[in-house]
Each structure stands twice: as structure tokens, then as C-alpha cells.
Amino acid sequence: MIDSLLNLVLGLLASAISAALGWLAHTLRRRRRLGRVREFFGLPGGTECLLVVNRHTAVTSSKSVSRNDVYALMELAALVKECGAQADLVSHDEVRQGLGSKAEFCLGGPESNERTAAHLRNWLPGVGFTPAAGPPYGSTIAVGDETFRFESAEGQKQAYVLLARVHAAVGSRPVFLIAGQTATSNHAAVRYLTSRHGQLARRHGRDGGFALVLRVVNPDAYGPDVVQLASDVTAKAFAAAG
Numbered sequence: 001m002i003d004s005l006l007n008l009v010l011g012l013l014a015s016a017i018s019a020a021l022g023w024l025a026h027t028l029r030r031r032r033r034l035g036r037v038r039e040f041f042g043l044p045g046g047t048e049c050l051l052v053v054n055r056h057t058a059v060t061s062s063k064s065v066s067r068n069d070v071y072a073l074m075e076l077a078a079l080v081k082e083c084g085a086q087a088d089l090v091s092h093d094e095v096r097q098g099l100g101s102k103a104e105f106c107l108g109g110p111e112s113n114e115r116t117a118a119h120l121r122n123w124l125p126g127v128g129f130t131p132a133a134g135p136p137y138g139s140t141i142a143v144g145d146e147t148f149r150f151e152s153a154e155g156q157k158q159a160y161v162l163l164a165r166v167h168a169a170v171g172s173r174p175v176f177l178i179a180g181q182t183a184t185s186n187h188a189a190v191r192y193l194t195s196r197h198g199q200l201a202r203r204h205g206r207d208g209g210f211a212l213v214l215r216v217v218n219p220d221a222y223g224p225d226v227v228q229l230a231s232d233v234t235a236k237a238f239a240a241a242g
Helices: 002-041 067-082 114-123 183-195 197-204 234-238
Strands: 048-053 086-091 103-107 127-130 140-143 146-148 151-153 156-166 175-180 210-217 227-232
Touching (some): 002 067, 067 183, 183 197
Parallel strands (some): 048 086, 048 103
Antiparallel strands (some): 210 227
């Protein structure tokens, strides 16, 4: 009887220890993952970041925002909250501060976001946005000798978006540029960034700059969900235009 009781106690004790070790290992993995996410995005717990909001290009009001851009901002806000940071939502024409003290997510191309236009001029001189000849879709993206135009043929559309990370100085907080030809392509780039930040960190370093052009396949059918890497244009984007 005593042996049976002792075996039962030892079994319960072993189960409790095993469960505690499993919980501890899971907690440590989660903390390490969160630490990597915070490092990549420049979002230590308790800090602030900027979400710079663009305007809707199809309307005259400077305060109107496209629905898909709102969805993108919501996903960025969720990321910031996960990191334990706080988001400061600011209109593109109201930001009056430099780079590096806070992480920044700048949404929209230079036609809809004055802050994006300034970042491109100062930090990504190899990138150009040429306005489209007619509505409703935006600029052709040119980086060095590569050109990315909005495509629409036989109901199969393809839009492009520039996704870039810029550091103003060593050790500064990063700026993320999400500059697409459509609001849906902006949303697609945010999803790509939040879901593949681990791959981006391994390829470009946790504090390295990069510039990618992403292709959004048939957004009318698939929305922001089908995204492909069209080109890594990092070297060309950061080089001065020849």
C-alpha cells in the first residue's frame, strides 16, 4: 500500500515537473521570439512609434483614408501592441520631426504621403515614382534600370509596392516605407512585412537597410493575400540616381 502510494506521489511529482519545464521552455521561446521582433522593428516595450497615414488619392479631402489603408494600419497597430509599444497615429502632412528617435511606419506612395516623398528624396535616391497617364492607378515605380508598372490584361491585374527599411544612423530606430501603386498593394506589403520579418532579418540583418519591390497578384480576386518578391532592389535604391 505504501509502495503504491509512493509511486503515485512520484508520478504526480514527475508530471508536475514535466509540465513546469514545458511551460518554462515555451515561455522562454516566446520571449526570445518577441525580443527578435522588437529588435527588427525597433519597438522595445514601453516605447512609442509613428504610424504615418496617407490620404485617399481618389478624393479631395486630405483627411480621407482608403479602406484598405485603414486595414493595413490596423495590422500595424496590432504588431505595435504585441511588442508592448504605443502607436502615435499622425497624418502625413502633420509630421514635424526627424528620423531615428522613434520607429516609424510610413504608408502610401509619394503622391498620397508627403512624408514618403521626403524619405525617398533623402534616403532612397535611386527610387522614382512616375505618375500614371490616367486614372485610377498610380505611379510607375522605377529603381535603377528596373521598371514596375501596374498591369491589367484579360482580367489578370498585378500591382507593385516598394517595401523598404531605412536607418538614419547606426543604432537609430528604423523607418519602414510601404509605398504601393494601390491601397490593396500597401495592405499586401504590410502583411508580407509582419509575416516574414524573420526571413528579412536573416537576409538583411536585424538592423540593416533594404528595399524590395513586391508583386501583388490579381488583387481583385485575391485581395492582399497573394504576394511575390518581384526584385530585391536594395543596392540600386540606396545609390544616387545616375
